Amino acid sequence: MGEYRIDELARLAATTVRNVRVYQDRGLLAPPRRDGRVGIYTDAHLARLRLIGQLLRRGYTFANIGEMLAVWERGGDLAEILDLESAVGHPWSDEIAGHVTAAQLREAFGAQDTAQNRARAVALGILEPDGGRYRVPSPRLLSAGAEMVAAGMTLPAVLDLAERLRVHVDAVARDMAATVAAHVVAAHLEDRARHGEDIAAAAAIVRRLRPLAQIVVDAMLAQAMSEHVQEALGEHVAQVLGQRGRTEPPGG
Structure with missing residues (x-):
């Protein structure tokens, strides 16, 4: 707790x-x-x-x-x-918030660690000013962004992606919460006497929803990524293989 x-x-x-x-x-x-x-x-x-x-x-x-x-x-x-x-x-993540300094951000993002990009990260809730450093609510999210930049994406592109994802994920979470509240939890709380066993059942459902929500989203995201990565990269991969096939000597 x-x-x-x-x-x-x-x-x-x-x-x-x-x-x-x-x-x-x-x-x-x-x-x-x-x-x-x-x-x-x-x-x-x-x-x-x-x-x-x-x-x-x-x-x-x-x-x-x-x-x-x-x-x-x-x-x-x-x-x-x-x-x-x-x-x-109760927080839906067991992730522990961390802190970073300006020097650590500069080390992670190099010259792309500009005032503008840092302000966008603050606006998105990725960083929170905390005196002379920054509080990081999700170190995993910040680390993933650093990995994307290291892989060749620009920091503005990563922040654009984070902004779009936040909108979509918020909509998914709102839909799931409202649906569960309307069809499951409310059924245990309709009795105005609010018997203890009904309240306990509602609490248990809320706790069970946490891993179930993650499982559902992970599974559906994996399916969708399999399809869309193929769509987005399949043509590029074919072009690369075709170019290599034309440039390599026969039997090479």
Whole structure:
């Protein structure tokens, strides 16, 4: 389970530190665990913050949200409810964020590490300014980009590809999440009494969805890549082989 300080928690929940404290004061968010003078929050807090944000955007007041949460918690085992909140809010990747310096970026991307390209990487969320260095939410993604540049692609082309992929992947994720929510998870939460076993089943489904989503996307991407790589490169390969066949001497 992830652990966060209040500023990191607020950033991940797309809110502010002030709002986090307001929600705590109003009893909507449990207080953090104390580690000395530092408050430590968990994925359950993150999930609750995201839920509060969704309800506020739908027009609910603090009083409405407090009443709903109180009814929900009275209708089922609190541990089950917190488990569901944790399952929904838990990061979908076990990848650990890293940091890079400007010198390391220059070493990885050479002269293509320009201010413009770095700004685009920040806009895409690949890099996040963090004092005198950059936080890297996905070191694997940054490493893949460096490998593509090393293989001969230009950095702008890699960033263009990342931007297009982000749009397509976001659409796929939105579709899968909405479909599962509508056809599977909701079936376990329709009963307004919200029995503990229904909540536990919904939490289990959310956790099962994580590896299943990756398996489905990986399998379909592999099938599509097999087809499109052949389409994109097959003609080029044939031309290269044809040229070699014309230039090589008979029997050579």
